[in-house]
Amino acid sequence: MDFDKKLYEFLKDKTWQLTEEWYATLDKRNTGGVYAMEDPEAIQRMKEQNHEFYKRLNRLFVEDRDTFLEDFEEWVVEVATDENHIRTPLHFILREFFRVQSQYVNLIHQFSEVHKGEISQEKIESWYQEVINAVGKIIEWFTAEHYTYAQKILNAQREMINELSSPVISLDKNRALLPLVGDIDTARANYLLENTLLQCSEKKVSCLYIDLSGVVIVDTMVAQQLFRLVEALRLLGIKSVISGIRPEIAQTAIQLGIQFNDMTTVSNLEQALNLDLD
Structure with a gap:
């Protein structure tokens, strides 16, 4: 039995549930940035970004690594250069990546319990490791894009300040x-x-x-x-x-x-x- 595909189907059916659970447990006490937004449209956009992350991460179990990462490029660039995420302290964003990682570890455990005795422990451990490696790679990619874009904004602002503060x-x-x-x-x-x-x-x-x-x-x-x-x-x-x-x-x-x-x-x-x- 192709348990990779079965795991994918198991996760695919839970993407919106995961998004709602993620938002419900989100620490909204942060004083600024994307996680403190109160505008319903902005919150919905954030949820959609999160949901898209789940959809793409699920493909980890049915795609080869190169294809999987290629599919993630658009999401990483879009979110890393999103205005609300740029205004969010990076350690808050990393915290949410790790929370999502924990969600997947728990779901893999749930799936393994449903099929207890059918799946080897080695296979289960490989799934855990795949999730950890994938999220780690996405974090590395995201932080690089986030930093590069933030530096572009900073340099543009610095040039404007220089121009305004050095007028002839x-x-x-x-x-x-x-x-x-x-x-x-x-x-x-x-x-x-x-x-x-x-x-x-x-x-x-x-x-x-x-x-x-x-x-x-x-x-x-x-x-x-x-x-x-x-x-x-x-x-x-x-x-x-x-x-x-x-x-x-x-x-x-x-x-x-x-x-x-x-x-x-x-x-x-x-x-x-x-x-x-x-």
């Missing part, structure tokens, strides 16, 4: 202001260099006021990038005036051996705007 603001036909606020790390400094040169070129800026009064801390790499920006502007024929340099930044620049001789620096933005640069 036109003052008149030829002059512009670059007000810098907050901490400047190496990544932001690199972006600042590229973005400022591009914006100045597009806006046909001939004089750029760089105000550092809102910058509290920079490291040596960042200070070097800021002064590289001034040098690059000079090569493009753009005059630059630096205002609001804090003592800490000045000290870092001196330690780097950066000379202020060829740079126009003033204590505040008001003085910079009142300079006669002609």
